[in-house]
Amino acid sequence: MDEKILVFLNNLGTPRWDAFWLTVTDQHFWWWWYGIVGIFILRTYGRKKGLTVLVMLIIVIALNDQLINGIKAFSRRLRPCNVSHLRQQLRILTCSSQYSFFSAHAANSFLLATAFWRLMRGKISNVWLIIPFIWASFLAYSRIYVGVHYPSDVIAGILEGMLAGYFTGERIRRLTEFLSRREKKGFARGREIL
Numbered sequence: 001m002d003e004k005i006l007v008f009l010n011n012l013g014t015p016r017w018d019a020f021w022l023t024v025t026d027q028h029f030w031w032w033w034y035g036i037v038g039i040f041i042l043r044t045y046g047r048k049k050g051l052t053v054l055v056m057l058i059i060v061i062a063l064n065d066q067l068i069n070g071i072k073a074f075s076r077r078l079r080p081c082n083v084s085h086l087r088q089q090l091r092i093l094t095c096s097s098q099y100s101f102f103s104a105h106a107a108n109s110f111l112l113a114t115a116f117w118r119l120m121r122g123k124i125s126n127v128w129l130i131i132p133f134i135w136a137s138f139l140a141y142s143r144i145y146v147g148v149h150y151p152s153d154v155i156a157g158i159l160e161g162m163l164a165g166y167f168t169g170e171r172i173r174r175l176t177e178f179l180s181r182r183e184k185k186g187f188a189r190g191r192e193i194l
Contacts, residue, residue, distance in 0.1 A: 002151055003080075003086060003150070006080055006144060006150050007086070009141075009151065010090050010091055010145060010147055011089075011091060012145075018093055021142045021145040022093055022094065022146065024139060024142040025105065025139065025143060025148075030135075030139075034112075037112065038050075040116075040120065041054055041116075041120075044119075044120060044123050044124065045176060052175075052179070053119065053176065056172050057112065060115075060164070060168045061108050061111060061112065064104075064107060064108060064111055064160075064161075064164055065108060068102065068104040068108075071101065072098060072099035072100070072102075072104075075100075075101040076099055077100045077153075078099065078100060079095065079096060079100040080100070080150055081094075081095035081148055082095065091147060092146070092147035093145070094147070095147065096148060100149055100150060101150075101152070102152075102153045102154075102156035102157045102160065103143050103149045103154045103156070103157035105140065105142075105143050105149075105157070106139070106143060106155075106156075106157030106158050106161060107156075107158070107161035107164070108161060109135065109136035109139045109161065110136045110157070110165060111160075111161040111164045111168065112132065112136070112161075112165065113132035113135065113161075113165065114162045114164075114165025114166050114168075114169060115165040115168045115169035115172070116129070116132050116165075116169070117129050117132070117133070117165075117169065118166055118169025119172060119173055119176075136158075136161075140154045140157065140158055
């Protein structure tokens with residue numbers, strides 16, 4: 001079933017859209033997007049707390065990426081572009097020798113989108129909270145379009161990313177609330193001394 005869905009979705013592609021999806025799937029293309037997310041966080045949380053939030057997000061995403069690499073090495077599932085009977089049925093636009101299960105692109109993009117939603121909910125317009133999920137969905141689908149992941153790889157990545165993102169966003173949000181309370185207490189003590 002996984003292979004049938006992959007072949008169907010992958011073959012919806014056309015040469016006219018290949019360049020677009022190759023750009024979407026290229027994680028190096030998205031540095032400007034990460035910059036926009038960073039600006040939102042810095043403007044909302046201020047410089048000191050905002051930098052703390054950003055550093056924590058970067059650390060969590062890096063650790064998540066390493067976790068996924070470990071799972072890939074353990075599962076040893078070949079990418080569809082490296083499976084001989086699938087190569088003849090797929091439109092393969094790029095390939096890699098790394099293993100397939102599960103998609104780090106999907107996981108990390110949904111981790112960031114979910115953490116951003118958890119951190120920014122109630123602080124910015126809901127429209128801005130939806131955009132990261134649209135971006136993450138495009139990035140996740142691009143992995144099927146270019147022929148490097150099965151749908152189950154992408155779904156597993158989305159689920160893991162949302163779970164990790166919610167947990168991360170919640171922990172960071174609680175930390176920022178703790179820091180805010182501590183700052184207020186320090187400010188109040190300072191006024192008492194004056």
